[in-house]
Amino acid sequence: MNNPPTLQNMASSNEEIYGIPTMRIKSQEEQAIIAAQGAQVLSWTDPQGRERLYLSPQTLHLDPAQGNKSFGPAIRGGVPVCFPQFSDRGPLMKHGFVRSRIWDTADGSELSTADSASSSLFRFADDEGTRAHWPHCFNIQLHAEIGQGQLRIRLQVDNPGDAPFSFTVALHTYLRVADIRQTSLFGLQGVMFEDATKGMQKSVQQEEALQIPDETDRVYLNPPEKLSLHEGGKPSLIIEQQGFFDTVVWNPGPEKARALPDFPDGDWLHMLCVEAACAARPVTLQPGESWTGSQVFTVPG
């Protein structure tokens, strides 16, 4: 079986990946690569040297020459940040606009300078372009950290304005799996979900292990904080979330995969999105309030 290429050998200090400016962080044997576009984590190599995130080799991205002048295409893979709208659950562009904008490093430093650090902090705030679509003042920041077999991602949204606003949000994580047909997700038995492949019909998951034989697009409501991904019958990754009150599980399956212009036809076999989200109901922030959510991935010991 042909596995898609990984980024781990493409990384030098301040390189561009598929034309996207990136920052690299390191901790002993682990490394992660974060794009300035969307503060999107593109790659996480675990202590065994295995790439854990899926990134489409056909990914589209902003033209760096255009910078923040326009809302460009979204990067297909890694950990897209969906804000201030999840999917098409509202009037805005699908998954909101921050994944299609260039974020700043926390101290305004050059992307390459964090090369020796094990964490990164990116920020983005409202501007004329965002207010034309969504008339609110906001700050959003993403902190990503690796070490000891973990990738830890924390997202914070602040309301510095003088009016309340509501949003839906997700860390739309694309996990890389060797073969989706040998992959199961544990922890969702007995949890109610909305099924986007069946007009948002609500059901309760009966099976102990979720398998993905075909297109799967579910928003699980109030799931447990800890899920476990198994590959080839063995635990492969522990997935934990806090602050987010839904979990989305998405794989396009063979037919939808063929319809996605930025995704190889066969790559639905090598990925599974397990997304920490507030999707089914919004978060509301009063002036001066903040919301924080995190998603943590741990390689089992």
Ligand SMILES: O=P(O)(O)OC[C@H]1O[C@H](O)[C@H](O)[C@@H](O)[C@@H]1O
């Ligand atoms: O293709 P995108 O806009 O990146 O969205 C990819 C997918 O994201 C989420 O998982 C949604 O639940 C899916 O309905 C959607 O197809």
